[in-house]
Amino acid sequence: MPIAQFDDICLHYEVHGNAAKPAVVGIMGLALDQRFWAGQIPAVTATHSFITFDNRGLGGSTGPEATSVDDMVTDTIRVLDHLEIERAVMFGASMGGTIAQRIALDHPERVSGLVLAVTWARPIEFMRRQVDLGRMVLRAGGSDAFARAGAVRMFTPQFFEFGAEMIDGILQTMQEPGTGSAELVLQAQLNAIEKHDALAELSRIGVPTLVLGGKMDQMAPFFASEEIAAAIPAARLVAFETGHALMVEEMDAFNTAVSEFLAAMVE
Secondary structure, three states: OEEEEOOOOEEEEEEOOHHHHHHHEEEOOOOOOHHHHHHHHHHOOOOOEEEOOOOOOOOOOOOOOOOHHHHHHHHHHHHHHHHOOOEEEEEEEOHHHHHHHHHHOOOOHHHHEEEEEEEHHHOOHHHHHHHHHHHHHHHHHHHHHHHHHHHHHHOOHHHHHHHHHHHHHHHHHHOOOOOHHHHHHHHHHHHHHHHHOHHHHHHHHOOOOOEEEEEOOOOOHHHHHHHHHHHOOOOEEEEEEEEEEEHOOOOHHHHHHHHHHHHHHOO
8 A cells, every 4th residue: 555654644645547647636525535536547547647545534544634725735745745746637526626726826836737526616605504514413423424414415316216326335435444533534624625715816727727517516516616617717617417426427428528638638
């Protein structure tokens, strides 16, 4: 298991595909580890190497809980430095998209492009209330109840009719123990995402950017993707018909959008 170690922080990462190709770094969302990139590996590695890693306290990564997006930005840069990668496309999903935005703003020299999926760029009242509810569920029922409550909003109602077994498998994977206390890691991540506010700065981003959002997203509403695409010069917005789990529910279409964007970058 490849590990990048920095003082009291150890970050578990994997390099998929040909390491000599230009790099894409996958930054995963709240409560999820790098295994949830599995469906995107073929789409990315057709033209790029794909570096995935576990955020602190999840999967094989250890260290004190990251209490801010800036902490997670630092961890991502640490993985790049460890692998001696100067620049990469940042591919962020949900919470990972907030991290990717801050990397592009604070470390522009390290970013060659952005893929921002089902994410947001400013405090949104709907999401603030959602985070408050998530904290209540976490206190009352622990990480299992938190994951089950999240699944009801992550997937569309129609998907439950034929994808229930897949959803149950995902929930089981989420409950496999990480290296930290699940409740503490989730609480820290909730605290971090609540503070993210970068919309007014996004006009400074000058790299090719793909924004992907779901019209039925009950976690990061579609208008948040529209705001990001409008704020970043020349960003391309692709809309999907499902919700926050569009990477699963519309995997083929999602992967096609990503692979075409990445292929254009190396032409």
